[in-house]
Amino acid sequence: MPFVLPNLPYAYSALEPHIDAKTMEIHHDKHHGTYVAKLNAAVESEPSLAGKSLEALLRDASALPEKVRQAVINHGGGHLNHSLFWTLLSPAGGGAPSGAFATAIKAGFGGFDSFKESFSQAAAALFGSGWVWLAKDGEGRLSIVPTPNQETPLSRGLRPLLGIDLWEHAYYLKYQNRRPEYVDAFWKLVDWKRVAELAEGAPLA
Numbered sequence: 132m133p134f135v136l137p138n139l140p141y142a143y144s145a146l147e148p149h150i151d152a153k154t155m156e157i158h159h160d161k162h163h164g165t166y167v168a169k170l171n172a173a174v175e176s177e178p179s180l181a182g183k184s185l186e187a188l189l190r191d192a193s194a195l196p197e198k199v200r201q202a203v204i205n206h207g208g209g210h211l212n213h214s215l216f217w218t219l220l221s222p223a224g225g226g227a228p229s230g231a232f233a234t235a236i237k238a239g240f241g242g243f244d245s246f247k248e249s250f251s252q253a254a255a256a257l258f259g260s261g262w263v264w265l266a267k268d269g270e271g272r273l274s275i276v277p278t279p280n281q282e283t284p285l286s287r288g289l290r291p292l293l294g295i296d297l298w299e300h301a302y303y304l305k306y307q308n309r310r311p312e313y314v315d316a317f318w319k320l321v322d323w324k325r326v327a328e329l330a331e332g333a334p335l336a
């Protein structure tokens with residue numbers, strides 16, 4: 132099996148009361164686990180993909196053999212997005228960024244409050260299932276980027292720094308249709324130290 136489901140970096144219950152333990156258990160073990168299994172099936176069906184990193188596969192997704200392209204975009208994207216997402220959250224998270232990354236947010240969005248407002252609005256507005264990201268381009272510019280389904284900003288030449296999973300499986304047990312409440316809870320969990328490290332080039336997963 133080329134790809135492996137990573138352990139959560141904390142207990143299922145660690146993000147309570149903002150994200151409940153049952154949601155975390157199903158989300159990690161079942162949803163993320165299924166992305167890994169289906170990615171492995173796709174990669175094992177196409178020998179030319181052997182040994183390639185997940186980032187390399189997704190960065191150049193349009194060049195993938197057609198018979199596995201959509202499976203890699205869906206399940207490889209799902210694996211990468213979730214592996215990253217777990218590390219963006221922390222029971223000790225919340226608050227606001229500091230240091231050089233806070234300065235970058237101010238330069239890009241006018242300040243943390245206006246960034247947070249724009250990101251939350253994008254999360255509320257995303258139709259169907261997908262993600263909203265804070266991403267960085269090759270010249271260091273920050274932007275807020277929605278992606279449908281499990282598409283990753285990597286496939287658009289952007290590096291994801293922060294992302295919120297807006298599939299209902301991420302919040303429905305606790306929040307049902309109240310997505311804005313889930314978005315409010317997300318802000319109480321963001322590990323800004325990790326986000327700042329990603330902005331400095333730390334590995335995504």
Ligand code: MN
Nearest residue numbers: 162296298301
């Ligand atoms: Mn998910």
